[in-house]
Amino acid sequence: MAPVAHVDLSEVVRQRIRGLRQARGWSLDSLAARCHISPSTLSRIETGHRRIDLDQLVALARELGTTIDHLVEPVDDADVIIRPLQHQEPGLTTWVLSRDAAQHGGRLVAKMRITPDRRTGPGHLAVHPGWEWFTVLSGTVVLHLGGRQMTVDAGEAAEFSTMIPHSIGALDGPVEILTMFDQDGERAHTESSGHAPDTD
Known part of the structure; x- marks a missing residue:
């Protein structure tokens, strides 16, 4: 059996934010302006050089058209792999x-x-x-x-x-x-x- 990889939830959240931003065709500047944070702060959030504050997470989820729950939903192989009975x-x-x-x-x-x-x-x-x-x-x-x-x-x-x-x-x-x-x-x-x- 292959070893189970450990998934860093904070990295998953950053990937989801970056992916949703890019899917909408928004630049860092554009999303940052919508959330009232600086582009450099958003860049550091996306690259993992800054922790995300709760108020920033709320604003990002709102502007990206999703919810905090969806952004922080844990990643588990069970949501992908089906073992049929x-x-x-x-x-x-x-x-x-x-x-x-x-x-x-x-x-x-x-x-x-x-x-x-x-x-x-x-x-x-x-x-x-x-x-x-x-x-x-x-x-x-x-x-x-x-x-x-x-x-x-x-x-x-x-x-x-x-x-x-x-x-x-x-x-x-x-x-x-x-x-x-x-x-x-x-x-x-x-x-x-x-x-x-x-x-x-």
């Missing part, structure tokens, strides 16, 4: 690869491994509000969509409204897919299984 049911294993869909444009991403013993096709089609997209990582998917049956091979993708009766299965062996639901699709899949999101 495995959910298993007959013919299907699911690993959720993203966080709360509400935080990511209403979408949730999962990796799924489907085996031929998963029940699909007529009699096992589901309908619910929403939208779904998947790409096949390995194997061949059998996609039942309305009255159609299609095969989707490794390297190909499919996208469809989940208001069309549908099911996703495996042809001639296990398949692995990377799939994405919108919030309606996530809700329907979660409620249908009572666990992790599920393809129908």
